Amino acid sequence: MSPDVATSRSRSRRRTTPPDVLLEYYREMLFIRRFEERAARAYTEAEIGGYCHLNLGEEATVVGLMRALAPDDYLFTNYREHGYALGRGIEPGRVMAELYGRSDGVSKGWGGSMHLFDLETRLLGGYGIVGGQLPLATGAALAIAYRGGPEVVMCHMGDGTTNTGAFHESLNLAALWQLPIVYVVVNNQLGMGTTVEKSSGEPELYKRGSSYRIKGERVDGNDVVAVRAAAERAIAAARKGRPMLLETVSSRLRGHSVVDPAAYRTKEETAALRAADPLFALADDLRASGVLTEVLAKEIEADTVARVAAAVRFAEASPPPDIGTLFDYNYATPAANDSRRLPAQPLFTAVKA
Numbered sequence: 001m002s003p004d005v006a007t008s009r010s011r012s013r014r015r016t017t018p019p020d021v022l023l024e025y026y027r028e029m030l031f032i033r034r035f036e037e038r039a040a041r042a043y044t045e046a047e048i049g050g051y052c053h054l055n056l057g058e059e060a061t062v063v064g065l066m067r068a069l070a071p072d073d074y075l076f077t078n079y080r081e082h083g084y085a086l087g088r089g090i091e092p093g094r095v096m097a098e099l100y101g102r103s104d105g106v107s108k109g110w111g112g113s114m115h116l117f118d119l120e121t122r123l124l125g126g127y128g129i130v131g132g133q134l135p136l137a138t139g140a141a142l143a144i145a146y147r148g149g150p151e152v153v154m155c156h157m158g159d160g161t162t163n164t165g166a167f168h169e170s171l172n173l174a175a176l177w178q179l180p181i182v183y184v185v186v187n188n189q190l191g192m193g194t195t196v197e198k199s200s201g202e203p204e205l206y207k208r209g210s211s212y213r214i215k216g217e218r219v220d221g222n223d224v225v226a227v228r229a230a231a232e233r234a235i236a237a238a239r240k241g242r243p244m245l246l247e248t249v250s251s252r253l254r255g256h257s258v259v260d261p262a263a264y265r266t267k268e269e270t271a272a273l274r275a276a277d278p279l280f281a282l283a284d285d286l287r288a289s290g291v292l293t294e295v296l297a298k299e300i301e302a303d304t305v306a307r308v309a310a311a312v313r314f315a316e317a318s319p320p321p322d323i324g325t326l327f328d329y330n331y332a333t334p335a336a337n338d339s340r341r342l343p344a345q346p347l348f349t350a351v352k353a
Contacts, residue, residue, distance in 0.1 A: 019286075019289065022282065022285075025224045025225075026300070027304070028063045029059035029282065030059075030279060030300060031086065031092075032059045032082075033279055034308045035095075035311070036055055036083065038308050039096070040258055042099065042100070043258045047316075048113060049101060050113060051079065051113060053080040053114070054080070055084075055252075057250065057251050057252045058186060058221065059279055060221060060279075061224075063087060064223075064230075064231060064248075065087070065156070066087030067087075067228045068228050069088075071121075074122045074137075074152070074154070075121075076124050076140070077133065079113070079127065080158065081114075081123075084123065084156065085123055090116075092310075092311035093310065093313075097318045098113075099315070100316070101321075102320060103320060106118045108325065109318075109321035115127070133155060134157065134164075135170055137154075137155035137170070137181060140153050141153040141180050141181035141243075142173075144179075144180055145180060150239065152181065152235050152238045152239055153179075153180065153181040155170075155182070156184045158186055158187075159187040159191055159200075161185070162205050163191075167208075168212075170183070171245070175209075175212040178241035179238075179243050180238045181243045182238050182245075183214075183244070183245045183246070185246070185247045185248070187221070187247050187249045188250055190264075192260075193264040205247045206218040214243050214244065215237070215244055216244070216246070216247065217233070217244070217245075218248075219248050222250060231246060253273055253277070283297070326342070
């Protein structure tokens with residue numbers, strides 16, 4: 001599909017969506033954008049440590065997917081998950097506090113950017129190992145099927161994950177056992193710095209479930225309305241025991257992580273990505289339809305910046321976790337011989353005669 005045709009269809013879909021709903025989408029997308037920009041700044045200020053991967057440019061995909069999930073559904077993500085945590089309704093201060101490594105964070109400060117977890121909203125983790133979340137998400141779907149529950153699991157991943165063994169093993173089992181799961185590939189066309197065409201024998205990733213008889217669909221990830229509609233179709237099928245593979249084509253505006261300068265992109269490619277920015281495209285449509293006036297746009301921007309600033313203040317005020325809690329969640333239940341030895345501590349303590 002040519003970019004002109006895709007853009008035309010996107011605008012047509014948005015015209016049939018109630019203006020107040022589109023405005024809600026815009027608010028959510030803008031908040032994720034400003035939150036991630038602030039996280040990038042905090043990383044450069046050494047407030048955030050470890051690795052940090054942002055959803056900049058993927059906001060339409062994030063909001064569309066999260067709007068399709070029911071509150072009782074489960075979500076597993078990879079390490080690019082800040083926006084998904086916000087989209088699931090987790091309080092922004094708790095998300096930012098986790099990025100800061102503070103005790104009021106969603107993982108009590110021990111998870112950091114790549115390992116957000118919140119049982120209440122059924123976000124069952126961001127995972128730092130590429131493909132590490134797939135077997136766990138598939139197991140969760142098996143548990144739902146075993147109990148006969150109504151829930152669905154959504155398992156989010158990047159395009160590079162489709163080349164791992166866990167991807168194929170998980171899809172094979174999901175098909176055999178007819179599990180209630182939707183695998184979502186967010187295809188930003190770059191597995192770190194390598195294009196999909198140079199890393200995948202089948203670059204149309206939604207087709208990669210066909211060998212397991214899992215139906216797939218590709219959708220424009222820059223169109224929040226299209227993403228939500230496609231996700232709703234996939235979820236409806238999964239609830240009936242038909243696992244689905246959904247591919248959303250969306251571009252990250254920056255490098256793979258905060259420290260990646262994305263030198264593998266040409267200036268022309270970078271300019272094209274910014275021209276297709278989903279946040280600006282939606283704002284332009286809302287302005288053209290008279291829904292988003294300049295006064296309202298400034299009010300939304302001010303409110304968004306204030307909310308992000310409040311999240312930062314919450315994170316800064318939260319204390320670091322106590323070192324004594326480092327091993328509290330090694331096991332779900334007490335385990336014999338659970339070692340709580342800290343780094344550099346001796347394995348055995350000498351006993352004087």
